[in-house]
Structure formats: C-alpha cells, structure tokens
Amino acid sequence: MTIERARNPHPIYFAGAFATGGLLTFMVHLNGELARYGNPLFSSWTAHGTGIIAAIILLLIVRRRRVLTTGKLPGAPWWAYFGGVSGAATVILTSTAVNSPLGLSGTLALGLAGQVAFSVAADSWGLFGLQKRRPDTRDVTALGLVVTGAALIILFGRGAA
Structure with missing residues (x-):
C-alpha cells in the first residue's frame, strides 16, 4: 500500500x-x-x-x-x-x-483513550511485529485531544457528581 x-x-x-x-x-x-x-x-x-x-x-x-487451497497456510504467532x-x-x-459512577460514556471515553495510548506505544516500540514508527506531532496531539475529551466527559458530563 x-x-x-x-x-x-x-x-x-x-x-x-x-x-x-x-x-x-x-x-x-x-x-x-x-x-x-x-x-x-x-x-x-x-x-x-x-x-x-x-x-x-x-x-x-x-x-x-x-x-480448497493448495499448500499450507502459515500459523499465527x-x-x-x-x-x-x-x-x-x-x-x-x-x-x-x-x-x-463512570457510566457508559465515561467507560467508553477512558477505553478509547487507553486504545489510542497503547496504539501509539505499540507503533513506537514496534510491538506485535509492527514496523517501528516514531510518534509525530499529530499522534501526540490526537492522544492529548482524546484524553482531554475523556476528562471532559467524566468530570463535566451529565453523570458528574
């Protein structure tokens, strides 16, 4: 690609x-x-x-x-x-x-923040056979925005105490 x-x-x-x-x-x-x-x-x-x-x-x-395919398919790692x-x-x-008290939106917001953070780390360290890729400004900015959005949902959303 x-x-x-x-x-x-x-x-x-x-x-x-x-x-x-x-x-x-x-x-x-x-x-x-x-x-x-x-x-x-x-x-x-x-x-x-x-x-x-x-x-x-x-x-x-x-x-x-x-x-039927000919030949043996490679095994999973x-x-x-x-x-x-x-x-x-x-x-x-x-x-x-x-x-x-997190509720559905808080749980999903924190889950998304965790997914983005782990994805950036996996790219950075080349985990799971991925090609190593240094996080650029867009990656760090996106991660910051997702974490900020999660904090806003949890701290100031409808379910906030």
Whole structure:
C-alpha cells in the first residue's frame, strides 16, 4: 500500500469504523446489564459463549463455500492466541466500570483513550511485529485531544457528581 493511498482511504472504511464504534457501545451496554443482574464473570461467559455459537455457525456456512487451497497456510504467532484472554478481561472490566459512577460514556471515553495510548506505544516500540514508527506531532496531539475529551466527559458530563 502506498503512503498516498494510506492517507486517503476509501470512505467505506470510515463508515465501517463508525459502525463498529456503535456496535461496541451497544455491546458494552448489554454486557453491563448482564453484569448488573448477574456479575461481570457471567457477563463475560455469556458474551463469549454467544460468540462461539455465532462463530461455529459462520464457519459451517463458510466451509461449504470454501474452495480448497493448495499448500499450507502459515500459523499465527504465539501471542495472537492471547486475544481471547484480553477479550474476556475487557468484558469483565467494562461490565464493572459501566455499573460504576463512570457510566457508559465515561467507560467508553477512558477505553478509547487507553486504545489510542497503547496504539501509539505499540507503533513506537514496534510491538506485535509492527514496523517501528516514531510518534509525530499529530499522534501526540490526537492522544492529548482524546484524553482531554475523556476528562471532559467524566468530570463535566451529565453523570458528574
């Protein structure tokens, strides 16, 4: 992918990312409700159990259409298998935080700030096989704006004490 193409992605990617944010908000809300009526561990088990059932159905559908490939596909790196652990921890922690004074918007604002901060660090250190990239002024400014926005939502939003 060229640098110019990376700077000017197709609008469908923006729409997809925006839709994903909406689905993430809905998921965090539903997991928080499950945790309120049960507990965060129940919420995580329910979310991941539902995901397993959906994945099995999807795999059965895709498997029927799949054409056999020649040759062996490369295996995933060892650290990729920890995605499930971090996913379970994310559900447990967000389910707990949503039911705290942070509420849904505060939980998601801090989650976004954490995602941006970790992404900048992963780029900077070349984690997970990423190419090392020094954070530039735009990265630091974006991180500062996200953290400031999260602070505004938490300190001055409707749920602020």
